[in-house]
Amino acid sequence: xxxxxxxxxxxxxxxxxxxxxxxxxxxxxxxxxxxxxxxxxxxxxxxxxxxxxxxxxxxxxxxxxxxxxxxxxxxxxxxxxxxxxxxxxxxxxxxxxxxxxxxxxxxxxxxxxxxxxxxxxxxxxxxxxxxxxxxxxxxxxxxxxxxxxxxxxxxxxxxxxxxxxxxxxxxxxxx
Numbered sequence: 001x002x003x004x005x006x007x008x009x010x011x012x013x014x015x016x017x018x019x020x021x022x023x024x025x026x027x028x029x030x031x032x033x034x035x036x037x038x039x040x041x042x043x044x045x046x047x048x049x050x051x052x053x054x055x056x057x058x059x060x061x062x063x064x065x066x067x068x069x070x071x072x073x074x075x076x077x078x079x080x081x082x083x084x085x086x087x088x089x090x091x092x093x094x095x096x097x098x099x100x101x102x103x104x105x106x107x108x109x110x111x112x113x114x115x116x117x118x119x120x121x122x123x124x125x126x127x128x129x130x131x132x133x134x135x136x137x138x139x140x141x142x143x144x145x146x147x148x149x150x151x152x153x154x155x156x157x158x159x160x161x162x163x164x165x166x167x168x169x170x171x172x173x174x175x
Contacts, residue, residue: 032092038125043166045120047132049159051140052113057151061114061143062107068146072105072114075142079103082138083120083131090134094126103135114143129161 061071068074083101087093100121108115118135120128140156147154162174 030092032094035094035125038168040124041166043122043124043127044164045127045129045132045161046117046163047129047136047159047161048115048117049136049140049157050108050111050113050115051143051154051156052111053147053151053154055109055112057147057154058107058109058112058114060150061147066146067149071143071146072107074146075114075116075139076103076105078142079116079118079135079139083118083128083135086131086134090130093130096122096124096126096128096131098122098128098131101131101135103139105139114140116140127164127167129164133159133161 060066064070080101080103084098087095098120100119102119104117104119106115107113116136116139118132118139120132120135122128136159137156140159144154144156160174161172164172
């Protein structure tokens with residue numbers, strides 16, 4: 001029964017991998033990590049990203065002349081909504097009571113881009129990195145949506161966590 005042995009080896013490897021990944025149960029099925037025993041702590045995450053576009057599109061945003069409205073104001077509200085809705089779209093993300101969300105959008109004319117920074121805060125058992133990253137993606141996608149009629153060559157890029165504070169892993173700053 002060589003086939004049976006191979007099946008056992010494959011399952012043994014699968015069990016080994018499962019033990020290393022926290023979002024899988026012993027049957028290899030997805031689960032949300034249990035944070036019941038963790039202490040509440042102040043947590044903060046900062047993420048950033050950008051959307052690059054043509055200089056003409058930057059000028060229209062700056063002038064408030066985009067047909068769909070004030071691009072930066074709408075993107076700012078969308079980013080806040082995105083952070084708040086993160087557990088609705090990221091399957092294993094815990095619902096977190098957010099205590100603060102700050103979104104900074106700035107036009108970078110030399111790079112023909114809108115730079116986006118999100119700072120998200122909570123006091124809880126789990127961090128807010130996903131909320132900060134989702135805020136960046138949501139803002140960038142909103143800008144894309146509002147400007148796509150004028151510029152289909154926009155590029156969303158460099159979405160990344162740049163800093164996090166709190167929890168067991170402490171303070172992290174991107175290198």
